[in-house]
Amino acid sequence: MKNEMRLTLVSIPSNVAVARIAVATFAASQGFSVAEIEEIKVAVSEAVSNSVLHAYPDGTGEVTVRAIHEENESGRGELVVEVMDHGTGIGDIAKAKEPGYSTIPEHMGLGFSFMESFMDSLFLESQPEKGTLVRMVKRQCRQ
Amino acid sequence: MSFHRSPSCLIVRMSGELDLSSAGVFRDKVDEELRRTGAPNLILNLEGLDFVDSTGLGAIFGRHRQVTLGGGKMILTAVPPKVQSMLEMAGLASVLPSERTDRDALRVIGSALQGGAPR
DSSP states (O other), X not given: OOEEEEEEEESOTHHHHHHHHHHHHHHHHTTOOHHHHHHHHHHHHHHHHHIIIIIXXXXXXXXXXXXEEEEOTTSOEEEEEEEEEOSSOOSXXXXXXXXXXXXXXXXXXXXXXXXXXXXXXXXXXXXXXXXXXXXXXXXOSOO | OEEEEXXXXXXXXXXXXXXXXXXXXHHHHHHXXXXXXXXXXXXXXXXXXXXXXXXXXXXXXXHXXXXXXXXXXXXXXXXXXXXXXXXXXXXXXXXXXXXXXXXXXXXXHHHHHHHHSOO
């Protein structure tokens, strides 16, 4: 059965934890393992941190986190996580995804690398002044 | 996060989560404590660290740069397995020295001090 969670947050740092705990709780309720949930938490943290840090340079705005759990064609459970903002967008997606690239001091520039490593797929769409959508999929090992 | 002092070394025991909301506080508090105590070396005990993401790793790496720029040494201790695997993914495992316990780290720092002492 398809299940879905949607959460809209103000883009402030303390809401990064709110987003990852909410998605982790949702994933746990859908039977994801502790190890899988740890990986999902990192990926959500990275995506929401990006929106908080970069989307609204002049203040705050909304970040929407959506988690959908459903079975794929082969009957395997999968979690789709979408993190969306309506901010400035990413000018150069290829550059933003480059490991080690960051515009902020003391930041590793590894957010997208971690999302790619910890999830099974990553899709990124961004339009200048319209916003950014990150869609990540985690397939469930245990049924 | 709690601070402990041994000769020439500040020991910071981490707890909870290190992410965008806590990285700034972590950075400011550790830097302030390093300044206040004048300790050249830093031990970061990660045993109680429940969660870290790339922002948190950046703050840890930033302290390493800070300490090594001042001629000191930073050593991580009691690194939980999941944090260790993230350090490896970030390419930091080979850059940031780590020891099993604070005592081991103190021994490493102590022998470095002895080796570097003027004769």
